[in-house]
């Protein structure tokens with residue numbers, strides 16, 4: 001035993017503020033300094049001769065004694081409780097956290113282990129406090145991050161909504177612009193297109209008033225015809241504009257009826273005759289009395305008069321215009337052929353575009369909407385239009401319409 005060195009050892013161990021416990025190889029306590037006694041609640045000499053177990057809570061015992069055993073055998077210095085919690089047990093059974101360093105030594109051939117023990121209750125509490133604070137901080141950070149994420153998502157949603165609203169606004173702005181453009185175009189067309197025929201009508205009316213003598217009947221009639229044809233022309237333009245409006249707003253409704261083809265052809269040719277220039281003539285078939293068709297009569301009239309009026313307008317005096325009709329299975333083909341100015345090749349692809357007028361047509365009056373309307377109506381009614389043309393030689397416009405309709 002430690003007898004010989006007792007005093008020296010006691011003096012030393014008492015001078016240390018840490019708890020000092022020395023056990024022999026059987027883990028029997030041979031020294032316990034005042035700090036240890038105070039720490040564990042024992043009075044002097046109460047621990048000497050007791051097994052180290054009395055200082056260790058039950059649930060840590062098995063592994064602990066194994067540890068100390070190994071340790072005594074290996075005889076190396078070491079800090080216990082590294083990476084795990086170590087506890088001590090007071091005399092009254094209270095358990096408290098400790099930190100212990102083990103120092104083996106040998107005296108007179110006997111192996112001993114000196115344990116330096118510190119009560120770390122306070123430190124643990126502080127650590128716990130810090131840990132709690134850290135956790136709280138972490139939670140706060142997480143909450144803030146979540147809130148931030150939500151704000152970002154909200155903002156992103158807001159951006160998407162704004163973009164959509166912006167696109168809608170742009171779209172309606174664009175529509176508004178187009179509408180305005182259409183209105184401006186319409187106004188300038190109307191004022192321009194109406195001016196010439198109106199002043200022609202005024203001139204003719206004034207002249208008619210001057211031919212008072214009975215023998216001037218022929219002159220009167222000439223001017224009255226001019227007035228009639230110009231009024232008809234204005235009427236056509238107005239109808240075209242109305243058609244555009246109806247087609248555009250989807251308000252157009254078609255009325256199917258059964259009628260002889262000759263009726264429409266005669267009417268169209270009759271009206272067109274009033275527009276003929278000097279020496280122009282229209283050749284049209286006179287063997288179509290048998291042909292009965294089922295179609296929108298007014299629309300067919302509008303289509304044919306548009307084509308024939310163009311043929312007259314874009315041809316010189318003393319030329320002829322041929323209207324041909326043929327049937328093929330359940331389809332009817334009309335062609336209107338003229339010997340006029342023709343359409344420049346490079347402009348042919350635009351000819352059905354609304355308001356488009358070819359370069360060589362600009363000296364003639366026109367709005368550039370007739371063919372566009374004709375094409376739209378035909379497409380709506382299951383028909384089609386095509387043309388062939390050579391500048392300076394003439395054009396042939398061909399339309400095809402179904403003879404019988406099967407309105408859905």
Ligand code: ADP
Pocket residue numbers: 306310311314338340341342343351356357358359360361365366367368369370371372395
């Ligand atoms: P508008 O005759 O009022 O200008 P249209 O839509 O009827 O309008 O015709 C569009 C354009 O097609 C005309 O401006 C003209 O350039 C060309 N065009 C139409 N028909 C003929 C034709 N028979 N001969 C030559 N050019 C034509």
